[in-house]
Amino acid sequence: MNIKTTLLSSAILVALTACGGSDNDDSPTTPQSAKFSLGVSDAPVSGLREVNVVFNSITLRQAEVGQDITFATREADDESKPEMVNLLDYTGDENDLTMTSHVVYEDGSIAPLVVKRKGNDGIGEIQLDGFTLNQADNDFVLEFDLKKSLVDPQNSDEIFLKPRGVRLENLAESEDIEGTVSDALIANCETDNIALAAADGSFAHALYLYSSDVAAPLDIYEVNEDETPADAPLATADVVFDSEDNQYEFELAFITPGDYQLAYTCAAHIDDAEIQDEAFTLYQVKPITVTAGDDLDVTFTVSQ
Known part of the structure; x- marks a missing residue:
């Protein structure tokens, strides 16, 4: 960043x-x-x-x-x-x-x-x-x-x-969250959500950051322009393939220390800020803690 x-x-x-x-x-x-x-x-x-x-x-x-x-x-x-x-x-x-x-x-x-x-x-x-x-x-x-x-x-x-x-x-007063998404998890997400693929068969992979107390995370749609819904993501980041490291990577910058939920999705291409996307889905969600003075490294992979 x-x-x-x-x-x-x-x-x-x-x-x-x-x-x-x-x-x-x-x-x-x-x-x-x-x-x-x-x-x-x-x-x-x-x-x-x-x-x-x-x-x-x-x-x-x-x-x-x-x-x-x-x-x-x-x-x-x-x-x-x-x-x-x-x-x-x-x-x-x-x-x-x-x-x-x-x-x-x-x-x-x-x-x-x-x-x-x-x-x-x-x-x-x-x-x-x-x-x-x-x-x-x-x-x-x-x-x-x-x-x-x-x-x-x-x-x-x-x-x-x-x-x-x-x-x-x-x-x-802020730290970075960075990490990787495994090839296997990306493949599984696309297979399980084939009905959500774009017209050309492609997907958009992203990470969404939520407050730790959000029970039902939402997409980026905001009903009220003057106030962000409590269940909406606080920040997002694209998953990008790094040819030098030969892996899929992401980075969320300038995050205030605290407890959060970090979620991976391959359906970011259907997430529209002006439309409530009922089909939008998160594929893997995990709790994380950002600590003052330390950047956080997170790995998303197939659950063992």
Whole structure:
């Protein structure tokens, strides 16, 4: 999983959050500063050559005082241009789409990429849940789970990016899950689910991460765009064949320590973020624990 060079790295002033150093309650507290750095990564998706997202600015909103701190994000060699990131580099006929957010298909055709939240409110904005900014260096990664977040509406020429498929993780507080899926398990899954094969007979293999208390794991469909269902996957990762190691591998990056369920499926090709896929099935599920300070290695194979 590749992390792009930091989009911004600045000292930001966080007022009214530090404890004073005096016994006098009337003494003003000394404002503290913290360094906030943001990188970008992704969990890939098939069928696209590029997923280019333009970042115009980053806004931090302080919960206590309600003050916004905004940073413009610009190309290093041209401050007039917003920062553009091809997410797949890291895991209009009259308009120049290459200057805005867009996707590039395998055949070279281009389609606009639009961030669109429920009710058309805040088009172009990705709003994330709250986080704690420590009085030190803060290295965050904006993780795009493209399998969950990219939507191709049938009645539109645009591709939508759903904000709920994007999560913010602190590198200091997250670990990676990586591992392999055996050839035998992949073959068994495809044989047992032959009725789910794509028209060309192919399958899409993936790993889904769930909370440990989920009793009936769901697919990536989200009924409510403003809230992820409790039984939905927290993250996904494609299973990819590594020709050098001669094995099928996967990686889930930036996972907060804790207890989870990790599930393998060969039916990821029928999992649509906009449709409830009743036929979707998980082939093997196992409990795992992510421990602070250690990446986790997991092997999926035929049960003995």
